Amino acid sequence: MTQEQPIIVAKHVSKIFTDPVEFRVLDDINLTVDRGEFVVLVGPSGSGKTTLMYALSTLDTEYEGTITVDGTDIKALNPNQLAQFRNTTIGFVFQFHYLLPDFTVLDNVSLPAIKAGLWSPEEIEERAMKNLTLLGVADQARKRSSRLSGGQQQRVAIARALMNNPKILFGDEPTGNLDTKNTALVLDILQDLKTEFHQTILMVTHDMQFTERADRVVAIRDGRIIQHEQQ
């Protein structure tokens, strides 16, 4: 496997829901994402964006076609291998932060690393503090996450997603609940991650700020990719 190989290759990916009626939510999706690329996925509500993100990020493996992530055919992995692969390769940020409200910020961010079991408690704390510093919320580390503002919580969620050095950072409308100022802040941080660490980023968003600054905008409609825009 070479570094030049795209990090994501999706070939002829289709998905059909049968309940309540048969419905083709993804229709022959072909998409590659290069290492270090910042790709934004746009499309109307119900067009299949979340469904596609779940497939590309290995959370869903029930589809037709193939998805290769970092050279690995996702469907070829057994459940244990898949869990391990996901934990060490994928970071995911959702519209809702899903932080544990009664845990401290530091504990929330540390959890994925504790689960991965690759580092000592001291190393985990060091990495967590480094990521919180990167996201500008290190001063909140000892607070319970429920005490933070929405913008701060979403930045903590990104710090958590980065904890195991994911090869790809996925986001599904991660700024959907943030005001313009916090959205701009999150976007700045994502761009820094791309520029400084060559972080591969794939984001669903409606926000024009993102589409203006991404490397590429991919538009989806009725489960089909209708446009790749190289910027």
Ligand SMILES: Nc1ncnc2c1ncn2[C@@H]1O[C@H](COP(=O)(O)OP(=O)(O)O)[C@@H](O)[C@H]1O
């Ligand atoms: N589990 C499911 N069963 C049946 N239909 C679903 C299911 N999940 C999503 N859908 C439908 O698939 C379509 C695409 O959903 P989604 O991927 O969430 O779109 P988007 O994120 O672009 O708004 C929608 O019409 C939605 O109602």
Ligand SMILES: [Mg+2]
């Ligand atoms: Mg969605």
